[in-house]
Amino acid sequence: MSFFNRYFCFVHLQKLSIVNFKNYEQAELEFSEDINCFVGNNGEGKTNMLDAIYYLSFTKSFFNPIDSQNILHDAPFFVVQGEFASGKKVESIYCGIKKGEKKQFKRNKKLYKKLAEHIGLLPLVMISPADSELITEGSEVRRKFVDGVISQYNKQYLENLLNYNKVLAHRNALLKHFAETRSFDATSIEVWDNRLVEFGQPIHTERKKFIEDFIPIFQRYFEEISQGNEKVSLEYNSQINDDSFMQLLIANSAKDRARQHTSVGIHKDDLVFKLGGSASPTTSGFAMKKFGSQGQQKTYLLALKLAKFEYIKSIKKLTPLLLLDDIFDKLDALRAKALMELVSRNGFGQIFITDTNEQRITELLKEIGKDFSIFRINNGKVK
Ligand SMILES: Nc1ncnc2c1ncn2[C@@H]1O[C@H](COP(=O)(O)OP(=O)(O)O)[C@@H](O)[C@H]1O
Ligand SMILES: [Mg+2]
Helix, strand or coil: CCCCCCCCEECEEEEEEEEEECCEEEEEEECCCCEEEEECCCCCCHHHHHHHHHHHHHCCCCCCCCHHHHECCCCCEEEEEEEEEECCEEEEEEEEEECCCCCEEEECCEECCCHHHHCCCCCEEEECHHHHHHHHCCHHHHHHHHHHHHHHHCHHHHHHHHHHHHHHHHHHHHHHHHHHHCCCCHHHHHHHHHHHHHHHHHHHHHHHHHHHHHHHHHHHHHHHHCCCCCCEEEEEECHHHCCCHHHHHHHCHHHHHHHCCCCCCHHHCEEEEEECCCCCCCCCCEEHHHHCCHHHHHHHHHHHHHHHHHHHHHHHCEECEEEECCCCCCCCHHHHHHHHHHHHCCCCCCEEEEECCHHHHHHHHHHHCCCEEEEEEECCEEC
């Protein structure tokens, strides 16, 4: 039986201890099971605290993939440790980074051989101002969003994705080789085509299924935060939604040879975010990126992330931790309150929030009537 064997287990972080992590020399905190707020001015270390918690769930930083840069300047190492409780059981998670050495990541004092084994044990969703890149950046970020959710519960998916990317690189290298040597060999391209379809088709099926289940959850959250005042849509855009992957590869093979890269496949998939109407090209609707106000975009992103939370929870039967970084920024008072009411309901577990305005967050939480702890952060120190 797994560690979390109850239905909709509630796991929470009881204690966190950090040494030499970012701007913290040393800190020890004990958390509420409900809501925890980190308050303080800009640059004091609120977000860094969330990042320390993020490390314990994902074995890496939300922000900086280079572990050694998360060590306090001029210190030789950092340690982040947490005790998670579920019922009477405790999971002790340790992450240690020493300059020039391999990352040490332990569960109950036992070193992981592969970090990937830890992913999914302690689900967590972080909502951050950096989410705006889902709207502003290219399709890769949105594919990562989708892949990040599915790989939390489907290890085969992750494997297919890694294999697909390898095969794609081989196929592109071969196309380049043909161009350089002014040669062509249909059978060797065919080998890679077959493998692209072998790994890509199940990825497409899984993405399609995920988006179908995800859309109604997303719509519900959007309506709730915007108080039902707006319509938005979300759609999965893939070249192979309507056509056979293999036929598309064959049909585009001359173009691929000319361009020396593969122009069709699931590496071109995207999510389409629209305001008003439907995302379908035949009906109206305006691109969120161009026409959404900052507040509308923020609401859209919040709905996406909360839907991700609910989706992971329902599949894993385990309530993720929720990290809310600077969410009151750009949200009007009404939406901020709607959001806080929403996440304080049953169904959400332990929450960590940052805010620069202690009075605002305290009043809001008192109004809602939930238990909360406040941690005042000042230049890498906690009060
Ligand atoms: N490796 C590091 N060593 C020391 N300080 C760091 C390190 N990484 C980030 N910082 C500092 O952390 C501060 C930012 O903390 P952050 O948690 O983002 O603040 P905020 O309270 O605004 O969320 C900055 O002053 C930055 O210089
Ligand atoms: Mg911050």
